[in-house]
Amino acid sequence: MLFNTIDFVIFFITVLSVFVIIKNRKFQHLFLVASSYFFFYYSSNYLITLLIYTTIWDFYFGKLIYESTGTRRKKVLFIASLAGNLGLLGFFKYVDFAITQFSILGNYFDLGTQIPLLNLALPIGISFYTFHSITYTVSIYRGQLTPAKSFVDYAIFVSFFPQLVAGPILRAKDFLPQLREKIENFETGTRLRQILISSSNLKMGITLMAFGFLKKMFFADNISPMVNDIFNYPVGQESFTIILGAIAFGIQIYCDFSGYSDIAIGAAMMMGFKIPVNFNKPYFATSPSDFWRRWHISLSSWLRDYLYIPLGGNRKSNVRTYLNLFIVMFLGGLWHGASWNFVIWGMLHGLYLALHKFIVNKFPILQNHTFFKTKTGFLLSIFVTQYLVFLAWIAFRVKDFDQVLYSMQKYVILDFQIQQTIPFILAHKVSIAVIVLFIVLHFISYKKVNLPEKISNLSLLHWTICLVGIMLLIFFFYNGKPEDFIYFQF
Amino acid sequence: MKLLITLQPNLKIILTVLIAFFVALLIFFLVFLLNQYTIEKRIDSSLDIYTETRRLQKNFYLQNFDPNEKRIFILGSSQIQAINSTYINEYLSINNQNYKAYNLAYPAETPEERLKTLDVIISAKPKIVLYGISNRDFYTDVQNEISINKPASLLPDPRELFQEKFGGLDIFANHNFDFLENPKLTTLTMITLLLRTEPQDKPVQPYPESPVLMQSRDAIIKSDSEMKQLASIVGYRFTGIDPPEKNEKLITLKKIIGELQKNNIKVIIFTTPQSKYYLDSIPDYEKKSFDSILTSISSDFGINIFSLRDNYTNLTIWNDLTHIAVNKNAIIYSEDVAKILLKEIQS
Numbered sequence: 001m002l003f004n005t006i007d008f009v010i011f012f013i014t015v016l017s018v019f020v021i022i023k024n025r026k027f028q029h030l031f032l033v034a035s036s037y038f039f040f041y042y043s044s045n046y047l048i049t050l051l052i053y054t055t056i057w058d059f060y061f062g063k064l065i066y067e068s069t070g071t072r073r074k075k076v077l078f079i080a081s082l083a084g085n086l087g088l089l090g091f092f093k094y095v096d097f098a099i100t101q102f103s104i105l106g107n108y109f110d111l112g113t114q115i116p117l118l119n120l121a122l123p124i125g126i127s128f129y130t131f132h133s134i135t136y137t138v139s140i141y142r143g144q145l146t147p148a149k150s151f152v153d154y155a156i157f158v159s160f161f162p163q164l165v166a167g168p169i170l171r172a173k174d175f176l177p178q179l180r181e182k183i184e185n186f187e188t189g190t191r192l193r194q195i196l197i198s199s200s201n202l203k204m205g206i207t208l209m210a211f212g213f214l215k216k217m218f219f220a221d222n223i224s225p226m227v228n229d230i231f232n233y234p235v236g237q238e239s240f241t242i243i244l245g246a247i248a249f250g251i252q253i254y255c256d257f258s259g260y261s262d263i264a265i266g267a268a269m270m271m272g273f274k275i276p277v278n279f280n281k282p283y284f285a286t287s288p289s290d291f292w293r294r295w296h297i298s299l300s301s302w303l304r305d306y307l308y309i310p311l312g313g314n315r316k317s318n319v320r321t322y323l324n325l326f327i328v329m330f331l332g333g334l335w336h337g338a339s340w341n342f343v344i345w346g347m348l349h350g351l352y353l354a355l356h357k358f359i360v361n362k363f364p365i366l367q368n369h370t371f372f373k374t375k376t377g378f379l380l381s382i383f384v385t386q387y388l389v390f391l392a393w394i395a396f397r398v399k400d401f402d403q404v405l406y407s408m409q410k411y412v413i414l415d416f417q418i419q420q421t422i423p424f425i426l427a428h429k430v431s432i433a434v435i436v437l438f439i440v441l442h443f444i445s446y447k448k449v450n451l452p453e454k455i456s457n458l459s460l461l462h463w464t465i466c467l468v469g470i471m472l473l474i475f476f477f478y479n480g481k482p483e484d485f486i487y488f489q490f
Numbered sequence: 491m492k493l494l495i496t497l498q499p500n501l502k503i504i505l506t507v508l509i510a511f512f513v514a515l516l517i518f519f520l521v522f523l524l525n526q527y528t529i530e531k532r533i534d535s536s537l538d539i540y541t542e543t544r545r546l547q548k549n550f551y552l553q554n555f556d557p558n559e560k561r562i563f564i565l566g567s568s569q570i571q572a573i574n575s576t577y578i579n580e581y582l583s584i585n586n587q588n589y590k591a592y593n594l595a596y597p598a599e600t601p602e603e604r605l606k607t608l609d610v611i612i613s614a615k616p617k618i619v620l621y622g623i624s625n626r627d628f629y630t631d632v633q634n635e636i637s638i639n640k641p642a643s644l645l646p647d648p649r650e651l652f653q654e655k656f657g658g659l660d661i662f663a664n665h666n667f668d669f670l671e672n673p674k675l676t677t678l679t680m681i682t683l684l685l686r687t688e689p690q691d692k693p694v695q696p697y698p699e700s701p702v703l704m705q706s707r708d709a710i711i712k713s714d715s716e717m718k719q720l721a722s723i724v725g726y727r728f729t730g731i732d733p734p735e736k737n738e739k740l741i742t743l744k745k746i747i748g749e750l751q752k753n754n755i756k757v758i759i760f761t762t763p764q765s766k767y768y769l770d771s772i773p774d775y776e777k778k779s780f781d782s783i784l785t786s787i788s789s790d791f792g793i794n795i796f797s798l799r800d801n802y803t804n805l806t807i808w809n810d811l812t813h814i815a816v817n818k819n820a821i822i823y824s825e826d827v828a829k830i831l832l833k834e835i836q837s
Contacts, residue, residue, distance in 0.1 A: 199500050199503055224715075225713065225716065232714070460502065464513075467506075468513050468514045477674045479672055480675075
């Protein structure tokens with residue numbers, strides 16, 4: 001079910017209304033699982049069996065890991081649970097990719113290895129709910145979490161509909177306790193908390209959802225026609241067109257994905273759940289590592305805690321640290337999709353992080369140099385970082401390898417041609433205007449810290465005016481066809 | 491009571507959201523409905539293009555033609571409009587051919603309509619008549635454009651709603667809610683009209699020698715994504731083409747060709763170009779029916795039929811699904827037509 005459809009609006013209003021009517025906590029939880037499964041079933045049909053499989057698998061493995069006493073047994077059980085999760089993800093997401101690579105390699109050595117593709121349907125959200133579930137068994141294995149008290153609680157954690165298909169990636173140790181929060185400062189001090197819709201959460205949740213819809217339906221969907229025109233076949237485009245395309249895609253994917261996250265966080269907040277923030281003005285990052293502290297935070301912190309640190313993090317030699325960074329980002333790229341362009345994107349970011357780390361290690365004086373404390377130094381840091389980030393976006397967007405190379409070459413080595421760029425800009429005035437508006441609003445948002453919170457704290461009248469403004473922008477610039485969220489494919 | 495007190499702030503917020511939604515919806519509808527009247531007004535004025543073209547063409551045929559001039563008349567419907575007669579004349583002149591081409595296309599032209607002016611065409615003594623045809627010219631039902639693939643929309647379609655609930659009431663019958671299918675397109679059209687400095691979208695004559703009129707929107711080249719979007723909104727009803735022996739439009743066209751040939755006027759037929767989105771929507775049986783029409787013309791009159799139908803499917807030169815833009819960047823169309831003429835003149 002797409003967030004930006006009437007179907008979701010009706011579904012969500014129904015869910016909220018039922019929570020107001022049902023007061024019993026257990027029934028509320030049962031209803032939440034049922035509605036989450038309905039949400040998933042609505043667009044994925046029989047693939048819901050995979051979600052149920054993951055839930056059952058990790059729920060019982062969690063219990064077994066927790067109850068086992070020997071370290072060796074614990075480890076074996078943990079590896080088995082990981083194998084179950086990653087095996088499922090690998091099979092459904094990467095098997096055709098692996099077959100293709102095998103066939104190419106076979107052809108190269110003239111071995112005649114032509115294996116037919118399985119053409120499996122990619123289950124929506126599998127990368128996300130697999131990662132959710134892994135956090136549960138890992139936390140139990142590390143002794144940071146006790147198993148969920150009931151299967152329903154665990155099923156809610158894995159299938160919680162606001163973030164089910166495109167994150168943010170939840171962590172069991174952050175989410176599960178929310179389901180068993182005690183009531184405080186209310187009449188019955190020791191009872192477990194029901195799902196209560198508080199006015200402050202409702203207002204903030206609605207504001208966040210409105211922002212999410214605005215980002216997706218006004219900004220992302222109105223920029224996408226221009227991006228498609230540039231990158232569906234970029235060969236022959238001038239440097240400035242490619243640069244424009246990279247900037248436009250960077251903004252599109254930010255609005256698309258952070259819009260989704262805002263809607264998810266807002267929807268969860270209205271039901272009284274806290275979902276971690278996923279974006280923090282990434283285009284104001286001053287270094288590659290700063291970028292990853294601001295972009296898709298739930299994934300980058302997942303990769304850090306569950307991959308980078310277990311690999312040794314920065315506790316071993318410098319060379320090992322660079323290698324770890326590269327490996328983590330390589331796998332992070334592959335997590336996005338079974339395609340070489342995502343791998344290139346991941347490797348580029350791995351390279352940026354490793355290089356940045358190398359420079360910081362080699363020239364520690366640079367980090368605290370007064371130049372970088374000045375406005376010029378600060379702006380230069382942002383410019384250099386974003387130049388590299390947008391270069392990498394080209395690999396993320398363009399599927400064909402030759403086209404990626406062409407586009408990157410044009411991005412790096414400028415041809416200073418504008419014969420095609422100017423008519424192109426004139427033919428895409430709407431997208432350009434939307435990009436300019438985004439840049440202005442993004443800057444205001446940077447200066448004003450948390451814009452949704454500020455708007456949510458306005459008086460009802462001013463808040464209403466803001467909502468009307470947002471709705472009008474969406475209504476007037478809606479192209480009549482709900483577009484998929486980019487991250488749905490992962 | 492306590493519950494009511496706790497619910498009150500939430501109710502206030504929900505009520506506020508509902509009010510905001512209805513206010514936004516109201517503004518949205520009001521602006522679009524008001525604009526509709528403005529647009530309709532403009533469309534009314536643009537309808538003058540039909541009568542104005544006819545008036546211009548009538549005057550054209552009534553003029554005293556230079557008896558030494560070797561004239562080429564290019565006939566057909568709005569799909570011919572993008573053929574730049576000035577360019578063709580230059581091209582023929584460069585190739586030492588002393589001919590003068592006139593684009594005599596007019597919107598929604600049919601063989602029946604053209605037959606009414608056949609006498610004046612013949613009296614103008616052209617040497618060559620180049621006639622552009624497409625499958626659209628041979629339908630029984632001319633109004634074949636429909637709306638398809640109605641997308642799932644966040645906004646309910648009031649037409650459907652009212653048709654279901656108040657089927658008997660006609661209060662909304664006079665309003666057009668098509669803007670709900672793609673509000674963005676309507677908004678952009680509205681902005682374009684508002685920003686336009688001229689008071690009206692006055693038709694202009696793109697080629698000085700030809701009595702053809704165009705509006706400024708005919709010059710707009712749509713990007714591929716805009717075409718794709720258009721294809722998702724606009725569809726075509728293929729009612730079928732009658733077989734050659736029963737097809738009234740073909741019979742009329744053959745009458746025109748026959749009369750022209752009888753008066754020693756060379757007739758060249760070509761099929762007009764179509765976009766890939768339009769071609770993809772044509773069912774196979776329709777393509778076969780049109781091919782049989784072409785075969786019938788070719789065999790009855792022994793003339794070559796040139797096909798430009800699939801020539802520009804991948805080029806960004808389209809104004810909509812069936813029309814090439816009247817734009818200098820779409821000159822390739824005129825170039826190909828000029829080549830056809832040169833080939834036929836030299837043959």
